[in-house]
Amino acid sequence: MNPPSDVLIEVANLRKIFPVKKKFFSRSTAAVHAVGGVSFSIRHGETLGLVGESGCGKSTTGRCVIRVIEPTGGTVRLEGRDVTALSGKDLRAVRRKMQMVFQDPFSSLNPRQTVDAMLREIFYVHGIAEGAQADRKIGELMEMVGLPAGKAGNFPHEFSGGQRQRIGIARALSVNPSFIVCDEPVSALDVSIQAQIVNLLTELKQKLSLTMLFIAHDLAVVRHISDRIAVMYLGKIVELADARSIYKNPLHPYTQALLSAVPIPDPEIKKQRIELKGDVPSPANIPKGCSFHTRCPHAENICKEIEPELKEIRGHFVSCHLIDRQSMSV
Numbered sequence: 137m138n139p140p141s142d143v144l145i146e147v148a149n150l151r152k153i154f155p156v157k158k159k160f161f162s163r164s165t166a167a168v169h170a171v172g173g174v175s176f177s178i179r180h181g182e183t184l185g186l187v188g189e190s191g192c193g194k195s196t197t198g199r200c201v202i203r204v205i206e207p208t209g210g211t212v213r214l215e216g217r218d219v220t221a222l223s224g225k226d227l228r229a230v231r232r233k234m235q236m237v238f239q240d241p242f243s244s245l246n247p248r249q250t251v252d253a254m255l256r257e258i259f260y261v262h263g264i265a266e267g268a269q270a271d272r273k274i275g276e277l278m279e280m281v282g283l284p285a286g287k288a289g290n291f292p293h294e295f296s297g298g299q300r301q302r303i304g305i306a307r308a309l310s311v312n313p314s315f316i317v318c319d320e321p322v323s324a325l326d327v328s329i330q331a332q333i334v335n336l337l338t339e340l341k342q343k344l345s346l347t348m349l350f351i352a353h354d355l356a357v358v359r360h361i362s363d364r365i366a367v368m369y370l371g372k373i374v375e376l377a378d379a380r381s382i383y384k385n386p387l388h389p390y391t392q393a394l395l396s397a398v399p400i401p402d403p404e405i406k407k408q409r410i411e412l413k414g415d416v417p418s419p420a421n422i423p424k425g426c427s428f429h430t431r432c433p434h435a436e437n438i439c440k441e442i443e444p445e446l447k448e449i450r451g452h453f454v455s456c457h458l459i460d461r462q463s464m465s466v
């Protein structure tokens with residue numbers, strides 16, 4: 137996958153393996169392959185949606201990219217600089233450029249700190265602003281995320297779930313980051329609030345030219361905010377294309393199944409839902425061949441033996457033996 141020239145972040149063959157002890161007193165360990173060689177790039181001002189079921193490795197990927205957790209292998213380059221090779225002061229400086237909006241806004245905020253104190257502390261630590269300048273910046277940030285400036289003196293528990301997520305977004309924006317990972321930012325919120333937060337992020341993306349990795353388990357959530365979408369299954373990207381292509385012409389059977397579960401707000405249109413059989417296999421015991429073959433309605437013998445590569449077909453990346461065959465016959 138050749139990254140375009142205006143790439144901000146480039147991830148190559150990212151891997152994360154978690155060792156697991158089989159028995160409490162045993163030395164022998166199993167390995168959970170949470171991320172199994174993921175590559176993608178994100179251009180300046182672009183949003184890449186990263187979608188898949190729980191346990192597919194999408195959140196681990198996001199956390200490895202900004203080094204909240206250490207990757208086992210692979211590289212992450214921010215503006216050409218290898219983030220995985222940095223430590224100490226250099227790493228702290230780069231971390232400021234890469235921020236995260238967490239899934240659960242309540243547990244990611246300090247319950248004993250007002251919003252004002254939290255933002256003031258960040259400004260102080262990063263040498264951004266103090267005193268009256270900090271006051272002004274706090275007011276601007278509150279307004280930017282749609283919260284009344286007069287509420288900056290409140291504690292997290294005094295806000296609703298949606299408002300707390302707005303505070304999480306304000307915190308991420310407070311250091312003027314180049315790149316933001318939004319890790320399922322709406323899945324802990326009521327459905328009625330989800331759209332408000334997605335709309336806010338979409339507005340901010342346009343206003344501030346934000347570059348984002350937007351992680352969600354639902355294709356419906358990422359639809360309007362994403363420029364391109366990557367679909368993950370058992371630690372690997374199985375399809376990656378621009379958002380329109382994914383919704384109009386999903387090529388991978390897994391993407392087709394995910395998309396069939398997205399409701400259409402039109403009672404006249406009836407969609408046939410593709411029911412996937414069985415559960416997602418354990419990442420500690422990934423099936424041989426195509427990891428999706430245990431659930432795929434089109435699986436053939438080759439799928440049980442040989443892992444398909446992620447190949448490009450007219451700007452659309454997909455890993456499936458059937459697509460290989462179809463594209464050869466076109």
Ligand code: SF4
Binds near residue numbers: 455457
């Ligand atoms: Fe299904 Fe085979 Fe394609 Fe995997 S390679 S998605 S099992 S048809």
